Amino acid sequence: MNFIKCFALSVALLAGTLAATPVLAHAKMQMAMPAANSVGASPKSIMVHFNEKVAAKLSGFEVTGPDGKTLALNPQVDKSGLMLIAKVDKPLAPGVYKVKWHAVAADGHRMTGDYSFTVK
Numbered sequence: 001m002n003f004i005k006c007f008a009l010s011v012a013l014l015a016g017t018l019a020a021t022p023v024l025a026h027a028k029m030q031m032a033m034p035a036a037n038s039v040g041a042s043p044k045s046i047m048v049h050f051n052e053k054v055a056a057k058l059s060g061f062e063v064t065g066p067d068g069k070t071l072a073l074n075p076q077v078d079k080s081g082l083m084l085i086a087k088v089d090k091p092l093a094p095g096v097y098k099v100k101w102h103a104v105a106a107d108g109h110r111m112t113g114d115y116s117f118t119v120k
């Protein structure tokens with residue numbers, strides 16, 4: 001295949017891919033509070049924000065503390081549907097906290113990710 005044909009095919013494939021992309025994509029984390037890799041005071045709540053509305057029953061997160069134990073949190077999808085939020089009742093001890101999230105958006109794909117923040 002010569003270059004021109006190959007290029008034309010690539011463009012056609014790309015166009016087809018774009019046209020086939022559904023309006024609703026899978027959930028991606030957009031930001032978090034405390035932010036990923038941040039260092040700060042113990043937060044009053046932990047929030048994970050997504051680019052798409054996520055399914056309340058199929059989305060959540062777990063937070064592991066510096067002692068390796070999972071915090072007793074109850075993450076809920078907020079009214080906007082775009083955010084998971086869990087209240088932190090007791091101040092968190094200093095150390096690194098790892099947040100592991102999972103979220104399902106309207107396209108039905110289960111997405112996961114993790115990040116850490118540090119409490120001073």
Ligand SMILES: [Cu+2]
Nearest residue numbers: 025026107109
């Ligand atoms: Cu998807």
